[in-house]
Amino acid sequence: MENMTVTGASGAIYNFGIYQMSDNWNPVPVIYIFAHRMPLFWKALYVGESENAKDRFCTHERWNEAVRLGATHVLALVSSANQADRQRVERDLIGSLCPPMNVQHQSSTLLTSLLRA
Numbered sequence: 001m002e003n004m005t006v007t008g009a010s011g012a013i014y015n016f017g018i019y020q021m022s023d024n025w026n027p028v029p030v031i032y033i034f035a036h037r038m039p040l041f042w043k044a045l046y047v048g049e050s051e052n053a054k055d056r057f058c059t060h061e062r063w064n065e066a067v068r069l070g071a072t073h074v075l076a077l078v079s080s081a082n083q084a085d086r087q088r089v090e091r092d093l094i095g096s097l098c099p100p101m102n103v104q105h106q107s108s109t110l111l112t113s114l115l116r117a
Helices: 053-058 063-068 083-097 108-116
Strands: 003-007 013-019 030-037 042-050 073-078
Touching: 003 083, 030 053, 030 083, 042 053, 042 073, 042 083, 053 073
Parallel strands: none
Antiparallel strands: 003 013, 013 073, 030 042, 030 073
């Protein structure tokens, strides 16, 4: 399995596995990123978390939208953390990656700078 590191807005480093959406998912807690590979980097489209990857990915309501935007892979970090910890990591990643499908948790300073432009 291929891996990659992602740095959160806090500076924390997270190690993600790279998967196909069609892979067989285990019922484990996970933090995930819908993404596609660019020539030099991965483009994050959506960041989320779930207590059960298998149940979540079977019927994810945002996957078709992500595919329309170019998603080809799921970057996944298996986590034994509780929901509050998963949500903290999710916010940290959204703050650094600014995925276009996530509007919550994005930095208010980013929004302010966009409004001033």
